Amino acid sequence: MKKLVALILAVMMVLVLFSGCATKSADKGGESTAATTAKATETTAAPEAPKTVSIMVGSGPSWPFQEDWYILKKIKEKTGITLNVNAVTDPNFNDKVSITLASGDVPDLIYLDAPTAQKFGQQGALVNIFDIEKDMPNYLKWKNADKNNILPFLTSDGKLYNFSANEIGETNRMGWLYRKDVFDANKLQVPTNDEELYNVLKQLKQIYPDTYPLTFRGGVSRIPLIASSWGAGNNGLSALYGPTKPPYFYDASSDSWKYSPIEQGYKNLLTYLNKLYKEKLIAPDIISLDTKTWQDRMSGNQIFITMDYIVRIDYFNVPLRKINPVFTLAYMPPFKGGELGSAKKTNTASNYAGNTITAKAKNMQNAIQLMDWMFSDEGKETVSWGAEGETYTMVDGKRKMTDMADVTELRKKTGISTLGMYTRFDFGVHINLFSPELAAAANEDPKYDQEAVIPGVFTAAEQEIVATKGAAIQKLTDEMVAKFVVGQRNLSEWDKYVQEVKALGLDDMLGIYKASHERLKNVK
Amino acid sequence: MNIALRNKKKCMLVIDRNSFGTKFRKGKFLLLLFLPCLIYLIFFVYVPMWGVSISFKDYKIYEGFLASPWVGFKYFIMFFQSPDALILIRNTFLLGFYTLLFGFPAPIIFALALNEVRNRKIKGLVQNVSTLPYFISQVVVMGMVLNFLSPVDGIINRLINFLGGETVNFMMISGWFRSIYVISDIWQNLGWGAIIYIAALSNVDVQLYDAAVIDGCNKMQKIWHIDIPSITPTIITLLLINVGKLFTGGNVYGGGGFEKVLLLYNPTIYETADIIYTYVYRQGLSLGNYSYSTAVNLFQNVVNLVLLVSFNKLSRRYSETSLY
Numbered sequence: 145m146k147k148l149v150a151l152i153l154a155v156m157m158v159l160v161l162f163s164g165c166a167t168k169s170a171d172k173g174g175e176s177t178a179a180t181t182a183k184a185t186e187t188t189a190a191p192e193a194p195k196t197v198s199i200m201v202g203s204g205p206s207w208p209f210q211e212d213w214y215i216l217k218k219i220k221e222k223t224g225i226t227l228n229v230n231a232v233t234d235p236n237f238n239d240k241v242s243i244t245l246a247s248g249d250v251p252d253l254i255y256l257d258a259p260t261a262q263k264f265g266q267q268g269a270l271v272n273i274f275d276i277e278k279d280m281p282n283y284l285k286w287k288n289a290d291k292n293n294i295l296p297f298l299t300s301d302g303k304l305y306n307f308s309a310n311e312i313g314e315t316n317r318m319g320w321l322y323r324k325d326v327f328d329a330n331k332l333q334v335p336t337n338d339e340e341l342y343n344v345l346k347q348l349k350q351i352y353p354d355t356y357p358l359t360f361r362g363g364v365s366r367i368p369l370i371a372s373s374w375g376a377g378n379n380g381l382s383a384l385y386g387p388t389k390p391p392y393f394y395d396a397s398s399d400s401w402k403y404s405p406i407e408q409g410y411k412n413l414l415t416y417l418n419k420l421y422k423e424k425l426i427a428p429d430i431i432s433l434d435t436k437t438w439q440d441r442m443s444g445n446q447i448f449i450t451m452d453y454i455v456r457i458d459y460f461n462v463p464l465r466k467i468n469p470v471f472t473l474a475y476m477p478p479f480k481g482g483e484l485g486s487a488k489k490t491n492t493a494s495n496y497a498g499n500t501i502t503a504k505a506k507n508m509q510n511a512i513q514l515m516d517w518m519f520s521d522e523g524k525e526t527v528s529w530g531a532e533g534e535t536y537t538m539v540d541g542k543r544k545m546t547d548m549a550d551v552t553e554l555r556k557k558t559g560i561s562t563l564g565m566y567t568r569f570d571f572g573v574h575i576n577l578f579s580p581e582l583a584a585a586a587n588e589d590p591k592y593d594q595e596a597v598i599p600g601v602f603t604a605a606e607q608e609i610v611a612t613k614g615a616a617i618q619k620l621t622d623e624m625v626a627k628f629v630v631g632q633r634n635l636s637e638w639d640k641y642v643q644e645v646k647a648l649g650l651d652d653m654l655g656i657y658k659a660s661h662e663r664l665k666n667v668k
Numbered sequence: 669m670n671i672a673l674r675n676k677k678k679c680m681l682v683i684d685r686n687s688f689g690t691k692f693r694k695g696k697f698l699l700l701l702f703l704p705c706l707i708y709l710i711f712f713v714y715v716p717m718w719g720v721s722i723s724f725k726d727y728k729i730y731e732g733f734l735a736s737p738w739v740g741f742k743y744f745i746m747f748f749q750s751p752d753a754l755i756l757i758r759n760t761f762l763l764g765f766y767t768l769l770f771g772f773p774a775p776i777i778f779a780l781a782l783n784e785v786r787n788r789k790i791k792g793l794v795q796n797v798s799t800l801p802y803f804i805s806q807v808v809v810m811g812m813v814l815n816f817l818s819p820v821d822g823i824i825n826r827l828i829n830f831l832g833g834e835t836v837n838f839m840m841i842s843g844w845f846r847s848i849y850v851i852s853d854i855w856q857n858l859g860w861g862a863i864i865y866i867a868a869l870s871n872v873d874v875q876l877y878d879a880a881v882i883d884g885c886n887k888m889q890k891i892w893h894i895d896i897p898s899i900t901p902t903i904i905t906l907l908l909i910n911v912g913k914l915f916t917g918g919n920v921y922g923g924g925g926f927e928k929v930l931l932l933y934n935p936t937i938y939e940t941a942d943i944i945y946t947y948v949y950r951q952g953l954s955l956g957n958y959s960y961s962t963a964v965n966l967f968q969n970v971v972n973l974v975l976l977v978s979f980n981k982l983s984r985r986y987s988e989t990s991l992y
Contacts, residue, residue, distance in 0.1 A: 161923065236953070238956075239953070246732060259956075260956070263956060267728040267731060268731075356820070363934060363935065365934050369728075403772065415940075425822060428819040428820065428835070428837050428840075429818060429819055429837065429839065429840070431840060431934050431936050431938070432839045432840065432934040433812070433936065434811075434814070436811070437815075437818070439821075486804075597798050604726075608746075611951060611955055611957045611960055612746055613751075615750075615752075615950070615955065616750055616751050616752055618936075619752065619938060619942070622935035622936045622938070623936065624933070624936040625935070626840075626935040626936040628934060630837070630840050630936060632840070632841075643670060644806065648751060
């Protein structure tokens with residue numbers, strides 16, 4: 145009997161040990177929710193009590209979240225709302241969001257990319273903005289000013305879950321960059337077409353035989369963007385959005401959707417790249433080059449022309465000038481590629497993301513108020529510039545940011561232009577902090593923009609075709625494009641390759657792009 | 669040895685005759701020791717296992733996996749109809765097979781060789797150095813591999829050039845991928861995998877060696893007749909565990925696996941490098957098709973389970989050693 149008692153006690157101790165952990169963590173979670181709900185109820189009782197809104201955002205390593213960020217104080221000062229930020233450092237942010245949504249204990253706002261928001265939204269996790277917009281005068285004013293503001297974010301059944309934050313997309317501009325100092329020292333001209341580029345690369349290779357003068361990171365994912373100057377369609381969306389937006393494009397002349405990697409212009413580009421590859425003008429590991437290696441070669445004077453985000457100009461120029469004062473990476477306008485090409489390129493200046501309100505938001509009214517404020521002119525001004533005397537001073541009628549070397553520092557110190565802290569945004573604040581070369585690039589790049597035609601969002605059934613046929617086509621294209629460039633497959637087999645792509649169900653894919661585009665056209 | 673075995677069997681028979689209650693009473697403290705493990709297994713292994721049900725459902729994250737509608741075998745059919753299925757299965761199997769074929773015996777040979785080293789200091793040093801790569805993060809090790817093999821300034825190509833050869837663009841040629849994977853895997857797991865064999869070898873009775881010397885055995889004969897038979901049960905047990913992971917694509921001694929492939933591959937070598945796990949990764953995490961990727965993964969695990977069970981049966985029949 146004694147033994148039995150001992151046994152039971154032992155079992156209980158083990159169980160208590162386990163449950164002990166569980167209750168502890170549960171208590172913690174409960175505390176914060178209790179606190180927020182308590183605050184929320186206070187708000188309704190006494191308007192002057194502090195209002196809160198909780199927000200879940202991704203947090204980058206170069207600007208880790210700080211409790212005392214200026215932007216949080218400023219938002220509180222202007223709106224009376226205290227933002228409780230849950231900054232997720234995990235790179236798999238969307239997985240964290242999935243888990244949070246499934247747990248039921250959700251924040252009021254989440255900063256999400258549009259495809260994810262549309263997916264969660266259609267499952268009922270997020271608020272359809274059309275249902276709440278009547279309480280948002282500033283938002284309505286902005287929305288009615290231009291239909292294109294919200295079009296890319298509409299779902300297949302005409303709902304809207306993201307508060308568009310497109311303006312900050314200027315930071316995503318991509319283009320050709322070249323080493324101006326090296327060009328000047330060797331009296332080389334900036335190329336305007338592929339022939340000239342080839343000659344310049346030849347000369348560079350002659351002067352610096354150990355280098356690969358034209359090299360970019362990102363492998364095959366960067367090629368559609370280059371192809372847009374080769375008459376292979378305006379398809380660079382894929383460069384920006386990754387696998388969710390493969391290089392399908394709308395051809396206005398034939399009013400149809402096409403797949404860029406089987407176009408003649410694309411073939412011309414691949415033939416050209418293959419020539420450069422054979423003559424060692426682009427790096428032999430161009431397909432597998434990672435960011436780190438690319439950076440090392442850029443700073444080690446082994447690459448003279450590259451294709452990347454234009455904000456990378458300052459990323460290289462500022463630190464490298466400490467070692468090599470003449471180091472100048474500068475903007476190179478797109479060149480006309482082949483017979484079919486033009487000196488234009490895909491406009492990558494978009495940011496397909498924004499804040500969303502969760503369906504179970506505890507502080508719904510506060511969240512709506514905050515988002516509406518962000519769409520006001522005052523909101524835009526505040527989240528972009530801060531305030532005079534605090535973040536900037538007026539010098540000769542122009543604004544000058546105080547104590548700020550670059551945009552990274554702006555983000556790090558103040559939280560301005562970090563994820564979720566903006567919707568409308570004045571990109572002027574970034575340009576203000578750019579070096580003269582980068583500021584010039586930011587002003588020049590838009591001149592070469594091709595007009596983008598955005599397909600609509602797919603229905604669940606269409607999404608399934610994307611997951612099977614679309615994924616198979618994408619994989620085959622990636623593999624074959626890589627092989628054409630490095631010469632493992634001869635370009636004389638091009639027609640066969642086109643047939644292979646078509647055999648995987650390309651017509652079905654083009655069909656759903658057309659269908660989704662039609663739906664979008666019908667939106668009033 | 670045989671006598672011991674027979675005794676053991678006798679013991680088991682004796683216990684078997686007892687009722688459940690007696691057995692329970694006799695083993696209650698052992699069971700108590702096991703209890704935390706059981707709780708762990710239930711909460712962290714068996715309960716999450718219900719998650720595989722989403723492979724038969726049209727999973728909607730917000731509704732949860734209980735409320736999502738059933739779709740039967742739809743996603744399995746989708747996978748087998750996709751043109752990639754056969755290539756993926758072939759790649760996964762071959763990568764796993766080669767890793768097992770070359771990666772599994774390597775630590776055994778290494779442990780046997782190390783066992784013959786008499787100088788304790790050298791032995792310790794060699795063991796430490798060979799174990800180190802296992803503790804370096806996969807991302808870093810694969811970065812090193814890519815650097816070593818780089819056609820621009822990689823050390824291996826420099827060596828080839830120095831010896832008068834042509835630069836080889838290793839990561840762009842699909843024929844190289846499996847070799848690179850297996851060799852780097854052996855390098856990573858050699859020391860770690862050998863630990864258990866070294867431990868088993870240190871338990872061998874010294875008298876056996878003395879007797880063998882008197883009988884006139886040389887070193888190789890000692891290894892063949894004493895060392896290998898005494899670690900055979902360990903080898904078989906580990907072999908069975910690793911056969912159960914054969915179809916995950918290159919995963920022995922707890923190393924390797926899909927992160928490695930993901931870090932190494934690029935589109936040029938999809939032909940050999942794309943395995944089921946990387947496909948699941950692209951479908952599940954990049955494209956968000958949770959149900960579909962779960963179905964593909966479930967198929968993979970079923971194959972692994974079948975492999976494990978059948979090899980375990982074979983082993984029980986022919987070698988007396990089995991996992992259960």
